Amino acid sequence: MQVFVSHASADRDAAARLRADLAQLGRQVALDRGEPVGVRWWEGVLHRLRQSEVFVLVLSPDSVRNPGCLAQIRYALALHRPVLLVPARPATPPPEVTDAPVFDPAGLGAERVAKLRVALLSLPTTPPLPDPPPPEPPVPYLEPFRDRLADPRLGEAELRSIFRELRSRLRDEQDRAGVWALLVLLRARPDVPAAQAAELEEVLAPGWQPDPEHRVDRRYWDGQAWTTLVRHEGREFNERRVPPPEATWSGDAPARPRPSTPPRPPGRGPAGHRPLGRRRWVWVGGTALLVAAVVVAGFLWFGDSTTDPRAVARQFVDSVNIGDTDGLVQVACEKVRPTVRTTFLGGGFHLTLESVDPGAEPPTFTVLATDASTDVSDRRTFPLVREAGEWRVCV
Incomplete structure (x- = not known):
């Protein structure tokens, strides 16, 4: 028997627990884990729904108002799939499934699994798929915005309208991650x-934001991408990527995001000191400079953006992180341009752009340099100087 589990992102732990219990019963589980903004994602969801014999809704205040969950419920009913409700948090079921049986997931291990077996066996026999098949529901969430943004013929009025609509939807926790990607x-x-x-630059400026993956409390956005710098339960640390909770569920305790090394506040070692680790200091014109980089294969194309301090700061950080000498030469001041490779590259660090102050005299930007081997971090502020009408990074 294949079971489709529908849940809101806030209920990942409950869905993971349910998946583990179903696996103990030998049931195959289709668990929606995609980013809810794409046509391909939605086609995959509908395909798994058609392949499933039972539809399970993880019931919560989030799932009953989640557009994706609601569309999945209606499609499952159109496919004549039996529905089972599994409460994660108190909530009134959607009207379409008010009369569906409810499985109480309380209890420990074997007792809970045994109760789940009884609940599944009590469901009606799954009939064949209807012929002809019901129409597929349209993509929920934000796909219409993506289609509109792909149209090169949009006028200024429509672009302003799209921006206003997307900005207003940032307040919706369910939509926030997808809206953020569309704003980019x-x-x-x-x-x-x-x-x-x-206004877009202000909205997408570097800063702490609610974690789009709902793994931790806050995640740092560096102006272009989400980083592994996170805040969770009062601590700030550099999170190593771990599999999502539903892939690591074991036993009766929900999986929690864990860094691969014990978390430490940035810039401090185990005893409160600031260990050098693999930090390398290079002297340029009598100034000590923290060299921070992780060199990876690849390249980055930059447009003509050296008149904007924010764009210069972003290009500097990206160039250091990918080891792009040409990109650094474009934004380095004349004094350090001949030595950008030895000055800025090498050292085993990764830079995160924390802030840009274009109104300072001179403008400055601050980066967080994180040691890849120890997770120890240091902050450094770089000044920008004006050369030939363009902003350059100098030391």
């Missing part, structure tokens, strides 16, 4: 009106 796409368009472009 909008920012990449060269035809965004100047006023909206400035």
Whole structure:
């Protein structure tokens, strides 16, 4: 028997626990784990629904108002799939499944699994798929915005309208991760009106944001991408990527995100000291400079953005992180340009852009340099100097 488990992202732990229990019963589980903004993701969801014999909804206040969960429920009913409700948190079921049986997941290990077996066996026999099949529900969430943003013929009025709509939806926790990705796409368009472009830079500026993966309390956005710098339960640390909770569930305790090394506040070692680790100091013109980089294969193309301090800071950080000498030469001041490789590259660190202060005299930006081997971090502020009408990074 294949079981489709529908759940909101806030209920990942409950869904993972249910998946583990179903696996103990020998049931195959289809668990939605995709990013809810793409056509391909939605086609995969509908395919797994058609292959399943039972539809299970992890019931919670989030799932009963989640557009994806609601669309999945309606499609499962159109496919004549038996429905089982599994409460994660108190909530009133959607009207379509008010009369569906409810399985109480309380209890420990074997007792809970035995109760789940009884609940599944009590469901009606799954009939064949209807012929002709019911129409597929449209993609929920934000796909219409993605389609609109792909249209090169959008006018300024429509671009302003899209920005206002997306910005208003940032307040919705269910939509926030997808909206954020769409705002990044909008920012990449060269035809965004100047006023909206400035507002986009403010919205997408580096800073702490709710974790889009709901793994921890906060995750740091560096202006271009999500980083592994996180805050959780009052601690700040650099999180090593771990499999999602549903892939690591074991026993009766929910999986929790864990760094691969004990978390430490940035810049401090186990005893409160600041260990050097693999830190390398290079002297340039009498100034000690922390060299931080992780060199990986690849390249990065940069447009003509050296008149914007924020863009210069982003290009500097990205160039250091991928070991792009040409990118560094574009934004380095004349004094350090001949030695950018020895000055900025090498040392086993990864840079995270924390903030840019374009109004300072001179403008500055601050980075967090994290040692890849110890997770120890240091902050450093770089000044920008004006050369030939463009901003350059100098030391």
